[in-house]
Amino acid sequence: MTRITAWRRHPLARYAVLIFALALVGMAYTAFAQASQPADAALASGRVDDVAEGKALFEAHCGSCHGLNAQGTGTGPTLIGVGAAAVDFQVSTGRMPAADPGAQAPRKPQPQWVNEDAIRKLGAYVQSLGQGPTVPSAEQVDPKLGDAGKGGELFRANCIQCHNWAGAGGALTQGKYAPNLNESSPTQIYEAMITGPQAMPVFNDSTITPEEKRSMIAYITQVREQKDPGGFGLGRIGPVTEGLVAWIAGLTALVLSAIWITAKKRQKS
Amino acid sequence: MSELTTVPKAIGGPSNYLDERLGAGNFLKRNLRKVFPDHWSFLLGEIALYSFVILLLTGTFLTLWFKPSMMEIEYAGSYAPLRGVMMSEAYASSLEISFDVRGGLLMRQMHHWAALLFVAGMTVHALRVFFTGAYRKPRELNWIIGVLLLTLALAEGLTGYSLPDDLLSGAGLRITEGVAISLPLVGTYITFFLFGGEYPGEDVIARFYSLHILLIPGIILALVSAHMVLMWMQKHTQMPGKGRNNHNVVGAPFYPAFMAKAGAYFLFTFAVIAGLATFAQINPIWLFGPYTPADISAGSQPDWYMGFLEGALRIMPSWEINMFGTANAGTLPLSVIIPALVPMGIIMTGLALYPFLEQWVTGDKREHHVADRPRNNPHRTSIGISAITFYGLLWLLGANDEIAANFHVSLNWTTYVGRVLIFVGPALAYLITYRMCLGLQRYDAGVISHGVESGVIKRLPHGEFIEVHTPPADDIEAHVRGKRPVLMLPVDDDSSGIPPKGMRGPLGKLRGLMSKAYGGEKIPLDDGHGDGDGHAAIGEGSDDHTLTR
Numbered sequence: 001m002t003r004i005t006a007w008r009r010h011p012l013a014r015y016a017v018l019i020f021a022l023a024l025v026g027m028a029y030t031a032f033a034q035a036s037q038p039a040d041a042a043l044a045s046g047r048v049d050d051v052a053e054g055k056a057l058f059e060a061h062c063g064s065c066h067g068l069n070a071q072g073t074g075t076g077p078t079l080i081g082v083g084a085a086a087v088d089f090q091v092s093t094g095r096m097p098a099a100d101p102g103a104q105a106p107r108k109p110q111p112q113w114v115n116e117d118a119i120r121k122l123g124a125y126v127q128s129l130g131q132g133p134t135v136p137s138a139e140q141v142d143p144k145l146g147d148a149g150k151g152g153e154l155f156r157a158n159c160i161q162c163h164n165w166a167g168a169g170g171a172l173t174q175g176k177y178a179p180n181l182n183e184s185s186p187t188q189i190y191e192a193m194i195t196g197p198q199a200m201p202v203f204n205d206s207t208i209t210p211e212e213k214r215s216m217i218a219y220i221t222q223v224r225e226q227k228d229p230g231g232f233g234l235g236r237i238g239p240v241t242e243g244l245v246a247w248i249a250g251l252t253a254l255v256l257s258a259i260w261i262t263a264k265k266r267q268k269s
Numbered sequence: 270m271s272e273l274t275t276v277p278k279a280i281g282g283p284s285n286y287l288d289e290r291l292g293a294g295n296f297l298k299r300n301l302r303k304v305f306p307d308h309w310s311f312l313l314g315e316i317a318l319y320s321f322v323i324l325l326l327t328g329t330f331l332t333l334w335f336k337p338s339m340m341e342i343e344y345a346g347s348y349a350p351l352r353g354v355m356m357s358e359a360y361a362s363s364l365e366i367s368f369d370v371r372g373g374l375l376m377r378q379m380h381h382w383a384a385l386l387f388v389a390g391m392t393v394h395a396l397r398v399f400f401t402g403a404y405r406k407p408r409e410l411n412w413i414i415g416v417l418l419l420t421l422a423l424a425e426g427l428t429g430y431s432l433p434d435d436l437l438s439g440a441g442l443r444i445t446e447g448v449a450i451s452l453p454l455v456g457t458y459i460t461f462f463l464f465g466g467e468y469p470g471e472d473v474i475a476r477f478y479s480l481h482i483l484l485i486p487g488i489i490l491a492l493v494s495a496h497m498v499l500m501w502m503q504k505h506t507q508m509p510g511k512g513r514n515n516h517n518v519v520g521a522p523f524y525p526a527f528m529a530k531a532g533a534y535f536l537f538t539f540a541v542i543a544g545l546a547t548f549a550q551i552n553p554i555w556l557f558g559p560y561t562p563a564d565i566s567a568g569s570q571p572d573w574y575m576g577f578l579e580g581a582l583r584i585m586p587s588w589e590i591n592m593f594g595t596a597n598a599g600t601l602p603l604s605v606i607i608p609a610l611v612p613m614g615i616i617m618t619g620l621a622l623y624p625f626l627e628q629w630v631t632g633d634k635r636e637h638h639v640a641d642r643p644r645n646n647p648h649r650t651s652i653g654i655s656a657i658t659f660y661g662l663l664w665l666l667g668a669n670d671e672i673a674a675n676f677h678v679s680l681n682w683t684t685y686v687g688r689v690l691i692f693v694g695p696a697l698a699y700l701i702t703y704r705m706c707l708g709l710q711r712y713d714a715g716v717i718s719h720g721v722e723s724g725v726i727k728r729l730p731h732g733e734f735i736e737v738h739t740p741p742a743d744d745i746e747a748h749v750r751g752k753r754p755v756l757m758l759p760v761d762d763d764s765s766g767i768p769p770k771g772m773r774g775p776l777g778k779l780r781g782l783m784s785k786a787y788g789g790e791k792i793p794l795d796d797g798h799g800d801g802d803g804h805a806a807i808g809e810g811s812d813d814h815t816l817t818r
Contacts, residue, residue: 009724103679149353156436156558160566165436166556170567171673171680178567222350223556229368230378230550238437240668242551243573246385249549250541251316251393254386257537258312261530 054125057118061097061111070129075101082195083132084123089191091119093184095198103175104198107183133194140210141186146218154208155216162200166236167220172199182224186217305527306507306520310397312534316390319538320383321493327380328482334370336362337432337478339471348555356434356559359474363433363554378546384429385551386542388422388574395419395620399653401640403506405633409624411499416621418492421485426574428481434474437552439560440569442469444582451605469562506640509751511744515638568671577616577660579667581608584687612663616656630783633756644713645752647706648787651699658698662691710792713749716741717794750794757788 007013059068065076072078079086090096094108123135139145156165164170167181176199181189190213196202208216234241276284288294305311338358344351346361347368366373395415398404404412427445431438446468450456465472504518513519521527545551557566571579585608592598627649628634643650665672666687673680720738727735741749760781762768772781 005724147353148350152350152558153354156561156564156566160436160564162567164567165558166553168568169674171670173679174681175673175677175679177674177677219350226350228550228553230374230553231546231548233550233553236553236556237568237671239552239570239572239576240568240671242381242549243385243576245545245549246382246389246573250382250386250545251389253541254316254390254538255309255313255393257541258534259309261533261537262307262309262312 050121050124051128052125054121054123054128057113057122058125061113062122065098070126079126079129081130081132082126083134084127085133085135085191086195086197087123087126088119088135089188089195089197091122093188104177107179133191136187136190136194136210140214141190141217142214143186143218143221146211146215148215148219148222150212151215151217151219152223154212155219158203158208159216164237166223168236181220186221189217189220190214300501301522301524303501303504303523304518304520305523306505306513306518308508310401311505312530313390313397314394315531315534316538317387317394318390318493318497319535320387320390320542321489322535323383323539323542324380324387325486327376327383328486330376331366331373331380332482334362334366334373335359335432335478337475339434339469339474351555351558354559357474359432359434360554360559363435367555375546378549378551379542381551382545382549383542384426385573386538388419388426391415391419391422392574396653396657399620399623400643400650401506401508402637402646402649403640404624405637406624406628407503407636408499408506411496411503412624413621414492414496414499416617418489418496419620420617421489421492423574425481425485425489426572428477428485430572430575431477432474432481433552433554434560435554436557436560436564436566437554437569439469439562440565441571441575442473442560443562444571444579447605448609451602451609453599453601453606469560504638506638509639509642509748511747513639513747513751515636518638570668570671573664576667577612577663578609580663580665580669580687581612583669584608584663584666584684584691586688612659616660619656627787630758630780631756631788632758632784635756639751639753642748642752644706644709646755647703647710647791648755650706651702654702655695655699659691659695662687662694666691707791710752713752714792714794716749717746721745752794754790755788758784760785 058066058070062070062076062079065073066079067073067076070079090105091114092110094110094114095105097111098105099108126132127134159167162170162172162178163181164178169180170178172178178199184192192200193203193208193213193216194205203213228236234245284294336358340358341355342358342361344354344356344361344364346352346364348364351364363377366377368374398412398415427441431442431445446460446464449463450460452459460468463473463476464470465476505520507513507518507520510519521530558564570576582605585604588603588607590601590603592601641649643653666683669683669687670680672678673683720740723737723739725737727737729735740746758772758781759769760772768777768781771777
């Protein structure tokens with residue numbers, strides 16, 4: 001028996017082949033699934049004023065769905081009266097402009113023309129169409145000024161039924177979902193509460209006062225920055241991943257050790 | 270090396286003293302050499318046993334600080350995001366154990382991981398016993414004890430999960446209340462009795478505490494002892510193999526071989542649980558927050574062993590019956606009663622009754638000490654896989670919100686698909702498993718009649734290539750030949766067309782039909798394997814039952 005034949009007949013050979021094949025399929029998949037980077041570099045130039053420039057940006061990037069006068073079309077709602085806060089939330093999180101129609105627009109990297117300046121101009125234009133909530137000041141969303149204990153109680157009473165106790169997100173009906181809050185900036189969290197994007201309800205200032213909103217932001221940021229004291233956090237989604245780990249890591253390790261300590265010595269052939 | 274011929278006085282003296290008073294010498298002499306058969310799957314039950322030991326130890330540690338009280342206090346401990354929040358003493362003391370007691374978080378996490386592995390160990394052990402037929406006479410009573418232990422473990426898990434009084438445990442408690450109150454007629458009485466009044470009341474934590482640390486573990490401990498004593502007395506089953514039969518046990522003696530393995534396995538279990546508790550966070554109650562009946566969180570799930578009930582509840586349509594057409598006369602909430610009682614009833618009752626049903630169908634009253642290979646009793650194996658599919662689907666659907674959120678599918682569709690799969694899945698699993706068992710039996714017959722592939726390729730004079738087969742090794746052949754046909758009742762009509770006694774009437778006819786399908790030899794070992802290469806072909810589901818008469 002040559003050495004290669006001996007390797008081929010080794011009891012572990014079939015597993016090695018299986019792992020190799022899986023790795024090959026995985027690599028082929030990632031090679032083909034490389035998403036092409038969107039290249040959109042159309043930034044309007046010229047300085048008249050924010051509203052006029054915002055209108056130009058709007059017509060170039062938003063008008064096809066929301067209508068050239070933001071009056072709304074069959075594919076996008078009217079933006080009259082949604083306010084600058086809604087624009088800032090949607091565009092700064094990359095949700096708008098939407099890539100494709102679906103149950104919900106996901107958070108994604110911003111296109112190249114988007115920067116703080118462009119968002120401010122777009123916001124100014126949309127704000128000029130009708131009154132609406134404005135972008136909060138830095139002080140309004142400063143987590144250091146909030147009371148995390150109080151904010152936690154409000155968070156548990158108002159947010160976690162969709163966003164989960166640690167802001168890890170959760171499923172809603174028909175493919176919609178509550179996104180996780182780990183990447184949201186304090187400003188975005190505040191804006192989401194006052195504008196109620198997508199499936200989210202509006203929490204206006206009479207339901208939850210601005211100070212209370214700031215406390216909730218304090219709780220959210222404190223909890224998400226916390227290092228998990230008990231080891232790996234397992235996604236902070238609770239018993240589902242714990243059960244998976246118990247079976248896949250715990251029980252598998254114990255079964256393998258049982259096989260090991262009851263194994264018979266291999267016969268030399 | 271010099272042999273020791275006399276017992277040293279330091280050992281002999283005390284041993285004699287004890288022996289004369291306890292008579293332990295004889296007992297040890299008889300039992301230390303007890304032979305245990307060796308197979309990895311025989312150690313699975315020990316996972317549960319050792320996890321239970323670890324549960325008792327870590328649980329005792331936790332009781333030293335835990336306060337089973339629902340009195341409202343303001344939190345002033347060291348976890349900053351909850352400071353100043355009103356909560357129950359139970360929750361505050363659980364936080365204290367997690368953050369302010371040295372080693373407390375590790376003990377809490379070990380306790381929880383050990384609980385998950387306790388039930389998981391019981392489950393895989395029960396599956397091993399089921400699929401190898403190790404529950405057959407004389408072990409039916411020990412099997413029943415095992416089913417009781419599994420049920421008690423679920424109750425123990427439920428009560429323990431509720432104790433920290435965090436938001437997740439409260440969600441579980443709320444469902445428990447919902448199930449209790451949905452019971453017809455007695456529901457409200459049971460709920461008021463359990464909670465000491467309106468939900469949640471102020472008594473339930475203290476009550477669950479005494480159930481969790483005293484009553485249920487006490488019964489579990491007693492049943493585990495009975496389980497072990499019976500196993501010891503009846504001896505362990507063994508896999509079929511060379512020189513093994515129903516009258517012997519081939520293996521290693523308890524002392525020293527088996528004791529060393531069991532001791533090592535305890536350390537393995539301990540290591541896995543301690544390792545998980547060190548590196549993987551479990552039940553982070555500080556993230557959940559204190560329980561108030563007004564709050565509920567996305568992703569509220571029970572521990573894994575309750576997942577199948579959660580799944581049943583989630584896919585159940587919202588059916589309810591108002592008595593006499595009005596809610597005033599009472600409502601029967603089928604949407605709660607059915608998922609709470611039916612799957613659990615099917616699985617636990619099915620487990621408990623299976624040995625007796627099988628005996629009724631096969632008429633097999635013989636003692637069995639050699640285990641079946643799962644393929645050699647295809648209907649039993651198919652029933653088992655079918656039940657696993659039923660349980661597994663419900664379990665999976667208990668996490669349908671996490672599946673929907675993480676794999677970006679519609680939550681509604683997971684429910685619709687689940688409602689169909691829960692009926693179709695087990696049936697498909699049955700058919701597929703049955704064919705696989707027959708295929709494996711055919712493969713065994715091939716090993717006996719052809720031998721095994723040798724890896725030597727030969728070219729015949731006329732150009733054909735063949736692979737030379739060699740006879741199987743002794744131990745493999747003995748293992749395969751350990752197959753015994755499943756017994757079958759005498760079901761055929763006599764010469765004048767009258768069915769045998771006990772096979773008349775609708776129930777008797779059913780019994781006869783089931784016996785005919787369940788019992789008998791499907792693929793005889795020595796008949797070749799029916800692949801049409803010069804051996805006797807075997808027809809589908811051969812009717813040759815001569816071996817079973």
